[in-house]
Amino acid sequence: MVHNKSAVFLKFPSEFPIPGEHFAIQTKDLHVSLKNNEILARNLYFSLDPYMRGRMNDAPSYIPHFQLQKPMSGYGVAEIIESKNPAFPVGSLVSGMTGWEQYSVIPEGFTKLLRVLPKNARESKKIPLSAWVGVLGMPGFTAYSSLKVIGQPKTGETIFVSAAAGAVGQLVGQMAKKLGLRVVGSAGSDDKVDYLLNELKFDAAFNYKKNGTILENLKRHAPEGVDIYYENVGGETLEAALECMNTHGRIIVCGMISQYNTTEPYGIRNLGHIVAKRITMRGFINDDFAKDYMEDFVKDVSAWLEADAIIYKEDVEDGIEGSLDAFVGMLKGKNFGKQVVKIADL
Amino acid sequence: MVHNKSAVFLKFPSEFPIPGEHFAIQTKDLHVSLKNNEILARNLYFSLDPYMRGRMNDAPSYIPHFQLQKPMSGYGVAEIIESKNPAFPVGSLVSGMTGWEQYSVIPEGFTKLLRVLPKNARESKKIPLSAWVGVLGMPGFTAYSSLKVIGQPKTGETIFVSAAAGAVGQLVGQMAKKLGLRVVGSAGSDDKVDYLLNELKFDAAFNYKKNGTILENLKRHAPEGVDIYYENVGGETLEAALECMNTHGRIIVCGMISQYNTTEPYGIRNLGHIVAKRITMRGFINDDFAKDYMEDFVKDVSAWLEADAIIYKEDVEDGIEGSLDAFVGMLKGKNFGKQVVKIADL
Numbered sequence: 189m190v191h192n193k194s195a196v197f198l199k200f201p202s203e204f205p206i207p208g209e210h211f212a213i214q215t216k217d218l219h220v221s222l223k224n225n226e227i228l229a230r231n232l233y234f235s236l237d238p239y240m241r242g243r244m245n246d247a248p249s250y251i252p253h254f255q256l257q258k259p260m261s262g263y264g265v266a267e268i269i270e271s272k273n274p275a276f277p278v279g280s281l282v283s284g285m286t287g288w289e290q291y292s293v294i295p296e297g298f299t300k301l302l303r304v305l306p307k308n309a310r311e312s313k314k315i316p317l318s319a320w321v322g323v324l325g326m327p328g329f330t331a332y333s334s335l336k337v338i339g340q341p342k343t344g345e346t347i348f349v350s351a352a353a354g355a356v357g358q359l360v361g362q363m364a365k366k367l368g369l370r371v372v373g374s375a376g377s378d379d380k381v382d383y384l385l386n387e388l389k390f391d392a393a394f395n396y397k398k399n400g401t402i403l404e405n406l407k408r409h410a411p412e413g414v415d416i417y418y419e420n421v422g423g424e425t426l427e428a429a430l431e432c433m434n435t436h437g438r439i440i441v442c443g444m445i446s447q448y449n450t451t452e453p454y455g456i457r458n459l460g461h462i463v464a465k466r467i468t469m470r471g472f473i474n475d476d477f478a479k480d481y482m483e484d485f486v487k488d489v490s491a492w493l494e495a496d497a498i499i500y501k502e503d504v505e506d507g508i509e510g511s512l513d514a515f516v517g518m519l520k521g522k523n524f525g526k527q528v529v530k531i532a533d534l
Numbered sequence: 535m536v537h538n539k540s541a542v543f544l545k546f547p548s549e550f551p552i553p554g555e556h557f558a559i560q561t562k563d564l565h566v567s568l569k570n571n572e573i574l575a576r577n578l579y580f581s582l583d584p585y586m587r588g589r590m591n592d593a594p595s596y597i598p599h600f601q602l603q604k605p606m607s608g609y610g611v612a613e614i615i616e617s618k619n620p621a622f623p624v625g626s627l628v629s630g631m632t633g634w635e636q637y638s639v640i641p642e643g644f645t646k647l648l649r650v651l652p653k654n655a656r657e658s659k660k661i662p663l664s665a666w667v668g669v670l671g672m673p674g675f676t677a678y679s680s681l682k683v684i685g686q687p688k689t690g691e692t693i694f695v696s697a698a699a700g701a702v703g704q705l706v707g708q709m710a711k712k713l714g715l716r717v718v719g720s721a722g723s724d725d726k727v728d729y730l731l732n733e734l735k736f737d738a739a740f741n742y743k744k745n746g747t748i749l750e751n752l753k754r755h756a757p758e759g760v761d762i763y764y765e766n767v768g769g770e771t772l773e774a775a776l777e778c779m780n781t782h783g784r785i786i787v788c789g790m791i792s793q794y795n796t797t798e799p800y801g802i803r804n805l806g807h808i809v810a811k812r813i814t815m816r817g818f819i820n821d822d823f824a825k826d827y828m829e830d831f832v833k834d835v836s837a838w839l840e841a842d843a844i845i846y847k848e849d850v851e852d853g854i855e856g857s858l859d860a861f862v863g864m865l866k867g868k869n870f871g872k873q874v875v876k877i878a879d880l
Contacts, residue, residue, distance in 0.1 A: 196735040208801075242809075242810060250810060447805075447806050448806075453804065457801045458788050459790065459819075460793050460799070462816070462817040464817070465595075466816075467817050468814065469815040470808070470815070471807075471811065472812050473812060530726075
């Protein structure tokens with residue numbers, strides 16, 4: 189028996205979720221008695237991602253909403269500490285769908301959403317364990333696959349990335365640079381803009397809260413127009429991007445975080461550009477591309493990490509206790525880099 | 535020398551164009567003295583299409599705006615009555631880009647936008663001359679190619695077509711029926727709805743002005759959701775369609791006529807469905823697909839017409855004098871079927 193702290197879902201929020209009201213950390217005793225093919229995971233890192241806000245809505249989506257009164261789930265890195273499944277021996281490290289909690293019993297049906305990490309993952313200097321839910325995990329694959337499939341990037345084109353210092357945006361920008369694109373990013377603080385320009389070497393970046401409207405900023409920083417817009421935020425930024433798109437532009441719709449926590453969504457008034465400029469706008473989830481691109485992704489990104497050819501900033505919350513506030517902070521853009529929670533030391 | 539009545543563009547409108555203010559019929563003397571490779575066309579039919587409203591805006595688009603103080607241009611059917619171009623002998627019939635006027639001198643550079651009609655076009659019982667700017671012209675090819683390329687229709691799926699009794703909509707619906715889809719249409723009068731149900735054999739159709747909101751109507755008539763939305767109108771109808779789309783739905787963005795004549799465009803508030811339901815939304819123009827689909831189009835549609843396997847309703851305005859009012863009427867949805875102007879008898 190162990191004490192297990194979990195982030196439990198309590199109530200559907202209509203705006204920003206409030207710790208204590210919509211979700212809470214609760215401690216329960218965990219009596220472990222594994223059935224055949226089940227495993228017990230000790231969670232080490234847990235990933236906080238904007239898409240999880242969608243799981244807090246009672247509305248149809250590609251993924252079921254969180255169950256009320258149950259621990260929430262998401263991507264994590266864990267160590268197997270008990271096992272009745274030969275594919276996951278005790279002591280192995282895994283990444284994939286785990287619980288937002290200290291310990292998770294993974295039922296047989298969910299073990300297919302886990303992968304065993306390479307043997308050297310424990311010691312790697314170049315690839316921290318948290319990377320498996322970041323640059324080498326869902327956000328990394330999101331960036332890599334959608335940029336290729338939907339973006340159809342061509343050397344010399346201009347890409348505009350919103351939330352460009354976030355989990356997905358920072359990778360999209362760097363990958364686009366490697367493909368010879370001109371990269372323009374937006375972010376919500378001067379620190380983030382400095383990071384984009386000076387660390388990630390974006391060609392241009394702006395703080396969307398300053399120096400005029402978003403449209404004025406975008407026109408100034410992408411005077412030749414936008415061929416690919418990597419959409420993470422929605423609202424006024426999407427409207428500005430539509431205004432600046434070039435003919436045959438592509439909009440990769442990864443997320444619209446500005447619209448997740450409001451009961452008064454922003455109305456987009458210039459979709460007529462989709463006709464006039466023959467724009468393609470497409471939403472997706474990772475699974476759509478996994479079969480065709482996962483192998484190349486792991487190979488390419490691992491090689492870039494080993495060669496220090498890609499930078500990946502994480503914002504690590506230490507301990508599950510502060511993870512609810514960290515989640516709300518991420519929805520408000522307070523994180524700087526990919527938001528993760530360190531639940532335990534290896 | 536001939537007297538030539540032309541529809542001349544006078545002023546950029548911000549809402550509905552007003553005859554006499556933004557455009558007018560003017561009569562001028564035409565002194566014809568053809569240069570090498572020029573031709574003189576006697577216009578027989580002229581096509582009035584919603585996209586032409588976009589050419590009345592001083593804004594970037596895929597096609598230049600109309601020139602002030604000059605006759606407007608568009609798709610027409612004409613007879614060649616003088617020629618210095620061996621590809622267009624006197625007496626031949628052509629369709630393609632001509633003038634909104636009685637007679638047009640076609641400069642050499644524009645003759646590539648014309649095609650000579652088949653020899654039997656003069657006598658065909660099944661294919662009236664006006665068909666070459668309708669079911670066998672731009673609107674027909676628009677419907678045919680975009681349904682295939684962007685729609686990716688599969689037997690058993692549901693397609694929703696707005697402006698379904700219009701130039702493009704009526705063809706999209708019939709073509710989708712041939713491919714085994716369930717077809718739901720919306721239109722702006724009970725007469726049009728009757729036509730969709732009883733003549734074109736749509737599976738369901740509704741008058742968007744009656745029986746509750748557009749969303750309520752659409753939910754009632756497409757209870758299993760929408761896999762393909764053929765977008766002709768924009769605004770509230772687009773919002774309703776987004777609400778009803780199924781996962782991996784496709785939105786073929788042909789036009790947004792409800793938004794062309796307003797200075798206060800409707801704000802679309804539920805684009806978040808593009809993420810959650812992985813929707814593809816794509817604008818296009820014909821030229822994007824001509825190379826790959828034109829040959830099949832002419833073959834298929836000619837065969838359907840010969841076999842009475844497709845119905846195509848036209849709304850013919852007799853004489854250029856009333857064509858400005860007919861154009862405004864079309865923008866307001868007053869036409870019933872594809873709007874054309876008969877300029878002269880053959």
